[in-house]
Amino acid sequence: MIKEVIEPLRAQLERLNQIAFYKQKIENAGIHPSDTKALDDFQNIPFTTTSELMKELRKKPSESSLFSDDVTRINFSPSGHDLYPVYHTHNDLQKMHQVCGRSLEAAGVQKGDICAVTFGYHLFIAGLFYQGQLEYYGAKVIPVGPGESERAVQLINDYQVSVLISNPTFAMKLTQKGIPSVRILFVGGEPFTSVEGYPEKVREAFGREITIIDSYSMALCMPIARSCTHGTGLHVMDDFVYAEVIDPETGNAVPYGEKGELVLTHLHKEAAPLLRYRTGDLTLLEKKRCECGRELTLPKSVFGRTDEMLKIKGVKFWPSQISGILRAFPGLTSRYQVVVRTKGGVDFLRLTVEGDDTSSPGIDELSKRLKQETLLAFNEIRVANKLEEGPAVVDERKGRRF
Ligand SMILES: [Zn+2]
Secondary structure: OHHHHHHHHHHHHHHHOOOHHHHHHHHHOOOOHHHOOOHHHHOOOOOEOHHHHHHHHOOOHHHOOOOOOOEEEEEEEEEOOEEEEEEEEHHHHHHHHHHHHHHHHHHOOOOOOEEEEOOOOOOOOHHHHHHHHHHHHOOEEEEOOOOOHHHHHHHHHHOOOOEEEEOHHHHHHHHOOOOOOOOEEEEOOOOOOOOOOHHHHHHHHHOOOOEEEEEEEEOOEEEEEEEOOOOOOEEEOOOOEEEEEEOOOOOOEOOOOOEEEEEEEEOOOOOOOOOOEEEEEEEEOEEOOOOOOOOEEEOOOEEEEHHHOEEEOOEEEOOOHHHHHHOOOOOEEEEEEEEEEEEOOEEEEEEEEEEOOOOHHHHHHHHHHHHHHHOOOOOEEEEEOOOOOOOOEEEOOOOEEO
């Protein structure tokens, strides 16, 4: 495995060394691409942060070293109130389609399948991403686009669509009007596997056994990971992207199974490639061979943002994890407020959640789940019928609120 990944990584580094933005970074670190003989060497390469990447991407194409004459598609993605471009060459698109084709096959998509894509096609990448891979694979695709559920249902029924590509909320809406021909659902665009109980809810809405494939991508890197039919989590597309999980404080790699920040490096991408890009996404990576042949897996996709990290009683804690846990409790909403203060010289952690379940068994169960997932014992858990608007996290120790 290590041998398999180090070769494309070194080749990619040689390519990146031709791009001024990365050449500068690699040189500043005193590294020559040919010195990268093992994954340990690769860990000496500096990270790329979102802000430096955005600065380069937002330059006019003629001034950005991440743009090249070979670019054939320019998608955009929102960041705050602005859009930034996502460049692809013909080879980039081919590679993307090839890698995805493997997972389409594993999911049971057949060439005779008629597929409906309900993601957007204008500017953004998701609609064309699926359109391209399904066409490349040889299936038949209807570019339905988002919204207009009546028309989507009619098309799905008229053309006996068997593969639906949609965010889970929209898929559930479509099931209310009956879409019996669908046997495979590709979901994306919303947290799914990471939200407890959500996959079961979607299955229930379909009311029959269907294959659901979850995926995790970001505009700058599509695809990153996709689940298979074995329910083992989201497998990293390791022939497309090299994934590391690091301690967000030290930047050091964490062992498999430990939470940290996901860092991505494209193995082949030509236009706007990523090199040790710090995603800010909190996840954990496992290495375990699945029956489908893939082995690097994000068992729960991503479940928070690393820039929100707090240290409580010496334990790293990411408050955004709480929403995912709360969704498993039908009597509670996913809203919460965490207050951290020092009491008697030690950290004191109070959680207020919103809902109408104030029963002790409910709170005990929540306390148990929080302990399992965060390794922290919450000192106090309260339920409020309505949580006031305000910051979800108040760290009184540091005067931090967000
Ligand atoms: Zn698998």
